[in-house]
Amino acid sequence: MSLPTFDGWTCPIPLKDYPNIVMGHGAGGRMMNDLIRHLFAAEFQNPLLGQMADAANLDLNGGRLAFTTDSFVVSPLFFPGGDIGELAVNGTVNDLAMSGAEPLFLSAGFILEEGLPMETLGRITNSMARACRAAGVQIAAGDTKVVNKGHGDGIYINTSGIGTIARDIEIAPQNARVGDSIIVSGTLGDHGIAVMSVREGLTFETEIRSDTAPLHGLVQTMLQAAPQVHCLRDLTRGGLAAVLNELAEASKVGIEFDETKVPLKGAVLAACEMLGLDPLFIANEGKLVAFVPEQLAERCLGAMRRQALGQEAAIIGRVVADHPGIVVARTSVGGSRVVDLPAGELLPRIC
Numbered sequence: 001m002s003l004p005t006f007d008g009w010t011c012p013i014p015l016k017d018y019p020n021i022v023m024g025h026g027a028g029g030r031m032m033n034d035l036i037r038h039l040f041a042a043e044f045q046n047p048l049l050g051q052m053a054d055a056a057n058l059d060l061n062g063g064r065l066a067f068t069t070d071s072f073v074v075s076p077l078f079f080p081g082g083d084i085g086e087l088a089v090n091g092t093v094n095d096l097a098m099s100g101a102e103p104l105f106l107s108a109g110f111i112l113e114e115g116l117p118m119e120t121l122g123r124i125t126n127s128m129a130r131a132c133r134a135a136g137v138q139i140a141a142g143d144t145k146v147v148n149k150g151h152g153d154g155i156y157i158n159t160s161g162i163g164t165i166a167r168d169i170e171i172a173p174q175n176a177r178v179g180d181s182i183i184v185s186g187t188l189g190d191h192g193i194a195v196m197s198v199r200e201g202l203t204f205e206t207e208i209r210s211d212t213a214p215l216h217g218l219v220q221t222m223l224q225a226a227p228q229v230h231c232l233r234d235l236t237r238g239g240l241a242a243v244l245n246e247l248a249e250a251s252k253v254g255i256e257f258d259e260t261k262v263p264l265k266g267a268v269l270a271a272c273e274m275l276g277l278d279p280l281f282i283a284n285e286g287k288l289v290a291f292v293p294e295q296l297a298e299r300c301l302g303a304m305r306r307q308a309l310g311q312e313a314a315i316i317g318r319v320v321a322d323h324p325g326i327v328v329a330r331t332s333v334g335g336s337r338v339v340d341l342p343a344g345e346l347l348p349r350i351c
Contacts (some may be wrong), residue, residue, distance in 0.1 A: 028237025257317025
């Protein structure tokens with residue numbers, strides 16, 4: 001098999017414009033999308049990878065499994081409401097949950113930098129163990145590597161996960177349908193602003209805490225109320241804006257939503273205004289967006305609001321036949337704007 005060569009590339013132009021990796025290639029926006037689509041997906045192409053979901057859906061001996069992997073490089077390691085260990089467990093559990101799976105087993109790979117205090121490592125592993133117990137999953141395999149001092153950033157964690165999917169569940173990025181209602185499970189931007197506040201030494205009148213949490217219980221509640229949920233995504237890198245654009249493109253539909261219906265904490269909104277950030281692009285680690293048939297949307301919303309992690313859920317928009325692949329927001333002043341993918345780096349290393 002020949003290695004990829006970049007010298008003769010005529011397409012895609014986006015990758016030719018960046019001969020070296022930059023931070024934006026991991027920030028959840030268009031640059032990362034281009035890297036995944038035109039390099040990784042092109043080289044590794046197969047039907048399973050082509051699902052392009054948070055977790056691959058595997059048929060195995062008559063059963064259905066969800067399989068996912070994720071890596072965590074958040075800086076700082078500890079932040080209001082969580083730490084890299086809890087984040088690693090919850091992030092992988094949530095990727096499994098977005099396919100409707102019941103998470104069962106995780107692996108944990110640790111890349112440790114020489115000089116990392118043992119007390120720090122102990123706090124992180126203790127946090128991971130608590131998160132596993134809370135989510136009802138087990139770490140069934142692991143690996144440890146150590147790199148020289150100055151060649152890491154304390155600790156990086158890779159986690160993979162396996163879960164089971166019921167036969168009657170069909171959730172996929174390509175399944176959005178015209179007429180679907182769009183539901184978010186709670187306030188946007190909490191995790192990203194919590195991490196930024198510590199990283200930049202910012203203080204606010206009200207402490208902003210990460211929303212990191214396992215979402216599979218909420219998802220199961222939603223599926224009981226609305227078994228025909230079409231799409232689910234957790235709102236991580238790139239925030240709501242990135243996820244809506246990905247789903248609009250995957251399903252070849254248009255998306256419209258009302259900015260005034262998007263739930264936001266006052267402190268997060270104030271922080272975004274002060275920093276010049278759009279909360280639609282800020283990451284969460286305990287929130288999701290769901291595409292639900294319109295006739296089931298209110299029932300699903302009611303079930304979500306009866307759960308602790310869905311109390312602030314809201315219907316914010318709908319799927320339309322117009323402008324396929326494009327996301328449009330109705331603004332508070334009655335106008336509209338196209339909400340595109342961010343080009344690259346907005347808040348790097350938030351997960």
